[in-house]
Amino acid sequence: MRNRLFLFFSVVMPMIFLFLFLGIFARGDKAALPATMAQVIALTVMGNFWGLSVQLVTFREQGILRRFHVAPVGAAAMLASSILSNIALTLPTILVEFLVARWMFHLMSIGNIITVIGLVVLGVVCFASLGLIIASVTNTMHETQVINQLIWFGFLFISGATVPLFILPVFVQKFAVFLPATYLVTSLQAAMARHAGFLVMIPALVSLIGTTLIAFVLSTLLFRWEPEEKATRKAKLWATATIVPFILLGAWELSYGNLLQQARSFYQPIDLPGESAQQNNSK
Secondary structure (H helix, E strand, O other): OOOHHHHHHHHHHHHHHHHHHHHHHOOOOOOOHHHHHHHHHHHHHHHHHHHHHHHHHHHHHOOHHHHHHOOOOOHHHHHHHHHHHHHHHHHHHHHHHHHHHHHHOOOOOOOOHHHHHHHHHHHHHHHHHHHHHHHHHOOOHHHHHHHHHHHHHHHHHOOOOOOOHHHOOHHHHHHHOOOHHHHHHHHHHHHHHOOOOHHHHHHHHHHHHHHHHHHHHHHHHOOOOOOOOOOOHHHHHHHHHHHHHHHHHHHHHHHHOOHHHHHHHOOOOOOOHHHHHHHHHHO
């Protein structure tokens, strides 16, 4: 609570997205609120990617990890505790978001609550684990921030978290099916707008879980306690293995899936400006 940067990114920014999305994008359309609210929740969950990687690199550069190293605590326990703390900090934020959405924007239903909670927890673990990988293969804070910004740009603008997926150019949509953020957004929208359960999103769940396991195991093996230790090129190559589940899922989705059609269906209640103009012209 003393960390102002944490308060901004974990509390203030999610509230900004909440009012921006529900107040402007959904424009008070109650039928569109669940799908739009799912975007807000996804952005809050994905924030764990940025925060955890920066935190660990800062701890390593300041010699804080060296102090933990003298205790009988291994790398796996250290990283697992970081992920658990992120879950404990993210869930109350999402609860506040739901309360504000219900009180100010009259969000009546959050869909399949069990699926939503499961996706939130899995999403936090997955994106926090991806953040651990970045922290494991970068040597300086500057390098960490550059890589984070490049990856975060894709998560933010190509996955459907901010701009609806079907509005994007076709080639961008095809690239989006290889991003983990895309499946988190669409799965949350299915759970909140269509009351979908886990059985209809098995491929996405398998990929999120597979990415989490690979990222956590590799970040444990590549973890460095001392600031003098540098990540090798071999370690960086190993880190690329975390994207294998989503490369396989993306290839399957392009050939046999219907994710893009499903993403469009979530926004049918919303009267998009472009679609309104087309309808007026046709008339």
